[in-house]
Amino acid sequence: MCGIWALFGNDSGDISKQYRSASKISHRGPDTFRIENVNHFGNCCLAFHRLAIVDDLYGMQPMRIKTYPYVWLLYNGEIYNYRKVQKQYDFNYLTECDGESIIHLYMKGGIEFAASMLDGVFAFCLLDTMAKKVYLGRDTFGVRPMFKLTSDDGFMAVCSEAKDFIGLVDLQQQKKSEIQPFPPGFVETYDLRTDGKVDLIESAKFHSIGKPPKWMEVPGASAVVGEDIYQNIREILTEAVRKRLMSDRRIGCLLSGGLDSSVVAALVCKLCKESGIDYPIQTFATGMEGSPDVTAARKVAAHIGSEHHEVTFTPEEGLQAVEEVIYHLESYDITTLRASVGMYLVSRYINKETDSVVIFSGEGADELAQGYIYFHKAPTPEAGDEESQRLMKDLYMYDVLRADRTTAAHGLELRVPFLDHQFTSYYASLDPSLKQPKDKSEKFLIRKAFDNGLLPSEILWRPKEAFSDGVSSSKKSWFAILQDHIESQVRLGTVSDSQLEDAPNVFPFNPPTSKEGYYYRQIFEKHFHGNAHWIPYIWMPKWLPDCKDPSARCLEHYQESEVEGKEQNG
Numbered sequence: 001m002c003g004i005w006a007l008f009g010n011d012s013g014d015i016s017k018q019y020r021s022a023s024k025i026s027h028r029g030p031d032t033f034r035i036e037n038v039n040h041f042g043n044c045c046l047a048f049h050r051l052a053i054v055d056d057l058y059g060m061q062p063m064r065i066k067t068y069p070y071v072w073l074l075y076n077g078e079i080y081n082y083r084k085v086q087k088q089y090d091f092n093y094l095t096e097c098d099g100e101s102i103i104h105l106y107m108k109g110g111i112e113f114a115a116s117m118l119d120g121v122f123a124f125c126l127l128d129t130m131a132k133k134v135y136l137g138r139d140t141f142g143v144r145p146m147f148k149l150t151s152d153d154g155f156m157a158v159c160s161e162a163k164d165f166i167g168l169v170d171l172q173q174q175k176k177s178e179i180q181p182f183p184p185g186f187v188e189t190y191d192l193r194t195d196g197k198v199d200l201i202e203s204a205k206f207h208s209i210g211k212p213p214k215w216m217e218v219p220g221a222s223a224v225v226g227e228d229i230y231q232n233i234r235e236i237l238t239e240a241v242r243k244r245l246m247s248d249r250r251i252g253c254l255l256s257g258g259l260d261s262s263v264v265a266a267l268v269c270k271l272c273k274e275s276g277i278d279y280p281i282q283t284f285a286t287g288m289e290g291s292p293d294v295t296a297a298r299k300v301a302a303h304i305g306s307e308h309h310e311v312t313f314t315p316e317e318g319l320q321a322v323e324e325v326i327y328h329l330e331s332y333d334i335t336t337l338r339a340s341v342g343m344y345l346v347s348r349y350i351n352k353e354t355d356s357v358v359i360f361s362g363e364g365a366d367e368l369a370q371g372y373i374y375f376h377k378a379p380t381p382e383a384g385d386e387e388s389q390r391l392m393k394d395l396y397m398y399d400v401l402r403a404d405r406t407t408a409a410h411g412l413e414l415r416v417p418f419l420d421h422q423f424t425s426y427y428a429s430l431d432p433s434l435k436q437p438k439d440k441s442e443k444f445l446i447r448k449a450f451d452n453g454l455l456p457s458e459i460l461w462r463p464k465e466a467f468s469d470g471v472s473s474s475k476k477s478w479f480a481i482l483q484d485h486i487e488s489q490v491r492l493g494t495v496s497d498s499q500l501e502d503a504p505n506v507f508p509f510n511p512p513t514s515k516e517g518y519y520y521r522q523i524f525e526k527h528f529h530g531n532a533h534w535i536p537y538i539w540m541p542k543w544l545p546d547c548k549d550p551s552a553r554c555l556e557h558y559q560e561s562e563v564e565g566k567e568q569n570g
Contacts, residue, residue: 002028002029002048002050002051002075002076002160003026003027003028003049003076003159003160003161004048004061004075004124004125004146004158004159004160005025005035005047005048005074005157005159005164006045006047006074006125006127006156006157007043007044007045007046007156007157007158008044008134008154008155008156008157008190008197009043009044009153009154009155009197010044010045010155011155011195022035022047022049024161024163024164025049025159025160025163025164027408027409027410028408028411029048029049030049030051030411031050031051031052032049032050033049033050034047034050034060034062035047035048036062038072038127038129039129040129041129041192041196042194042195042196043195043196044192044196046062046072046074046125046127048062048074051357052248052249053248053357054078054097054246054248058094058095058096059099061073061074061075061099062074063075063097063099063103065095065100066094067094068103068107071106071107071126071127071129072126072127073099073102073103073124073125073127074124074125074126074158075102075126076144076145077099077122077123077124077139077143077144078098078120078121078122078244078413079098079101079102079118079119079120080098080119080120080243080244080246081101081117081118082098082099082100082101084119085104085105085117086104089104089105089108098120098246099124102118102124102126105117105118106126106128111126111135111187112187112204112206115137115187116206119243119421119422120139121143121144122139122144123137123138123139123144123182124137132191132192132193133189133191133192134156134190134191134192135187135188135189135190136182136187137186137206138185138186139184140421140424141184141185141364141395141419142183142184142185142396143396143404143416143419144160144404145161145181145404146158146160146181147159147160147161147162147165147179147180147181147182148179148180149168149177149179150177150180150200151178152177153197154193155197156190156197158182160408161330162179162181162531163327163330163527163528165179166527166528179531181396181397185206186204186206187203187204188200188202188204189201189202189203189204229434230445230449231449233426233427233445233446234449234450234452236420236422236423236426237418237423237446237449238267239420239422240418240420240422241264241267241268241417242271243420244360244420247357247358247413249357249358250279250354250355250356250357250358251268251272251277251281251356251359251360252281252282252284252350252356252357252360253265253268253282253283253360253361254343254346254361255283255285255297255301255308256285256296256362257285257292257293257294257295257297257299257300257459257462258293258462259362259460259462260362260365260366260443261361262296262297262300262362262455262459263362263446263450263454263455264360264361264417264418265281265283265304265306265360266300266303266450266454268281269281269306270304280305280307281306282306282308282309282350282354282356283304283306283307283308283309284308284310284311284349284356284359285298285301285310285311286310286312286346286349287312287313288314288318288478289314291312296459299456299458300456303455304455309349309350309353309354311345311346311349313342313345315476315481315485317345318341318478318481318482319481319482319485321341321344321345322341322523323523324409325337325344325406326523326524326527328405328408330401330531330534331397331401331402331524332510332520332521332523332524332532332535333397333398333538333539334516334517334539334550335398335539335540335550336399336402337520338478338479338482338550340402340405340406341478342478343402343403343406343407344406344409347406347410347412348409348410350410351410351412356412357411357412357413358412358415359412359413359414359415360414360417361403361415361416362416362418363399363400363403363414363416363418364395364399364400364418365418365443366442366443367388367399368418368419368424368427369388369427369435369442369443369446370387370435370436371442371443372442372541373541375387375388375436375437375442376437376440376442377543377544378543381431381432381433381435381436382432383543384435385432387542388435392424394536395419397534397535400416427445430445440463441461441463442463447461479549483514486515486516486519495515495518495522500512500514500515500518503518507525507532509533510532510535510536510537510538513548514548514549538550
């Protein structure tokens with residue numbers, strides 16, 4: 001991960017306060033920091049926290065190249081096809097950094113053309129001082145984060161995380177200002193005045209190159225996409241992993257022992273070995289004592305030959321991390337928070353105890369491939385498909401947010417092959433009836449596609465386990481530990497029945513309906529008061545009107561599967 005920060009049109013009289021605010025995202029880029037004023041434009045500056053992954057020597061930002069010295073670029077991300085577009089358009093790169101391709105594509109065809117040609121994940125701020133324009137853009141699913149703060153007098157600030165803006169809001173308090181997440185899949189164009197202030201001209205949705213027809217040639221794959229759906233899934237996802245091996249730093253994998261992370265880790269190990277990478281791939285599992293995830297991950301690691309690490313945490317350690325996690329997440333969503341604690345703790349371990357920096361994970365598969373248990377209740381294939389599309393659209397506020405913030409909090413770079421443009425586009429193009437759960441198995445197509453010895457059969461067909469449930473102790477579930485703790489709290493988080501009853505008056509937007517939710521909301525408001533709108537709704541399973549908790553353990557299908565598993569294990 002890296003952290004981008006830009007300020008346009010500051011007139012507070014104390015720019016040092018803005019400079020200091022940039023330090024709040026230093027965790028995203030622990031290697032190097034740079035901040036620069038923009039020549040000839042007053043009260044305008046750009047800053048960058050770098051996690052050096054590619055081109056350690058010339059990859060620092062704000063990026064400027066002598067061919068186009070009036071273009072300034074800040075970006076956080078990876079552009080996997082930067083060599084391909086270099087060859088296609090005969091670009092003369094002056095660095096080895098993948099982000100340089102954004103500048104050349106912009107100069108060739110404008111900002112929408114540039115964004116549409118990028119195969120990767122990104123959030124960027126591009127400044128053209130000759131054209132007097134500022135451009136913002138973010139990848140299709142919002143894998144890389146970006147927020148903006150705007151006021152009605154032309155002031156604008158841009159940052160990877162919203163926490164950086166809290167002090168700036170105070171400085172802008174005399175004006176109408178608003179902090180909002182930048183929408184995925186969009187580019188915005190602003191006029192830049194001499195005083196550094198900006199005026200929005202256009203906001204446009206771009207169409208990624210990753211929307212191929214059903215029949216297409218997959219680069220690096222051994223066959224043309226055709227009628228064999230399982231082969232198509234296998235080859236496109238394999239290529240998605242292969243392109244993401246681009247790194248000058250050590251690669252590792254989060255491994256829960258579930259289908260998604262296990263497939264990704266197995267492919268990473270296989271492809272790294274084939275490419276001649278001479279170090280063992282490290283895999284990382286986390287959970288409390290007796291966690292089913294840790295047990296399953298151990299079996300996967302033995303099968304794929306990884307250097308495996310297990311990070312066991314106690315209920316007390318998990319509870320102690322809750323406030324830190326809410327601060328890094330910038331969210332109060334219940335299921336997001338529950339699932340984030342384990343991921344936050346394992347990321348901290350990776351940072352402190354290993355030299356792995358680029359971390360692969362399985363995010364996106366559940367949303368794309370109807371992996372959540374409640375999809376068994378979809379009334380029609382079309383309804384399931386619509387729900388899948390909705391989840392994909394909102395990923396950047398829930399699972400992708402969790403994955404980014406918990407890893408970036410500890411200076412790690414996350415890579416998510418299931419959200420590859422080509423893979424998501426192909427999978428989305430399939431008939432809705434094929435994507436439904438089948439034979440009591442979610443993500444049947446993916447399981448079947450990799451039923452080729454890549455993983456042990458017991459892992460490949462292991463029933464879905466939500467991450468917040470999979471890390472649970474065999475004695476007591478993680479969500480029950482959280483709820484019991486909150487119920488018994490006597491400091492900070494004590495939530496009485498009367499407080500909960502009055503929640504709609506205290507928190508009119510997304511009022512909490514449980515003591516657990518109220519507790520998280522209190523902590524959120526402590527750090528980010530008045531910004532509850534960053535999360536538009538509390539994540540809950542669909543088609544289950546009587547369900548009052550997002551945990552999969554509350555669902556009938558889960559309980560039936562759990563009973564069957566115990567019976568089979570004697």
